[in-house]
Amino acid sequence: MAEPTWLLGSCWRCDGDDLPVMWIGDVQNRDLGHVPFYACEPCMQRLEDLMRAHFSLAHEAG
Numbered sequence: 590m591a592e593p594t595w596l597l598g599s600c601w602r603c604d605g606d607d608l609p610v611m612w613i614g615d616v617q618n619r620d621l622g623h624v625p626f627y628a629c630e631p632c633m634q635r636l637e638d639l640m641r642a643h644f645s646l647a648h649e650a651g
């Protein structure tokens with residue numbers, strides 16, 4: 590796997606400006622189609638927590 594690429598920009602989750610942000614995937618919208626979503630490191634951590642919670646819930650449900 591390639592190292593994640595950080596670039597300076599705005600975080601789409603916390604609205605912070607001039608932060609190192611990383612592309613985390615595309616978001617989908619009926620009118621706009623696929624749009625790249627960028628998040629800063631603290632928001633990435635939070636999203637990772639949510640992803641882990643998602644899988645533990647899915648595991649418990651299964």
Ligand SMILES: [Zn+2]
Binds near residue numbers: 604629
């Ligand atoms: Zn952020």
